[in-house]
Amino acid sequence: MMYLIGYDISNPKRLAKVYKTLLDYAVPIQYSVFLFEGSKNHLQSCIERLLEIIHTKEDDLRIYQLPTNGKQWRLGKSFLPEGIFLTGMPMGIY
Template sequence: MFVVVTYDIADPKRLNRVHRLLKDYGVPVQYSVFECDLDWGKIDEMLLRLKAEMDMDEDALLVYPVCQECRRKVQICGQGEIWVDRDWWIY
């Protein structure tokens, strides 16, 4: 499942921990935005680890599932590229 993860973390130390943790699961594409290609088990694992780092009264995290059809329709203006894990491509 391809997901876009966005977050707003109030404390700089927590922000750094969340950012480092998310690098275990995906690729940062903008400040506080990651793209991840994970199965549901890994998504649950990621969320469990993130919740342990967050303050639920101050921080926010959103996970948007993106279907394959919608992913093909992503448009980029300016700099950037669509992240693709080449290990999953079939030639």
């Protein structure tokens, strides 16, 4: 399954920890947005680690499951080098 993970962390130290933790599980696609592809168990492991870092009254962490047959569109500059694409979803580039 694919998930989009976004976050708004109020403390710079926690922000760095969340970013580094997500690098173990997902691909950064924009500032504070990661693409996760894996099993529910792997996602649960990621969530458990993140819950040890964030303060639920101060920080915002959101996880959205992406549809299996979903499409992606990119407008503007890509975060990946030229010729490198994420797989898993059909893509439209404008």
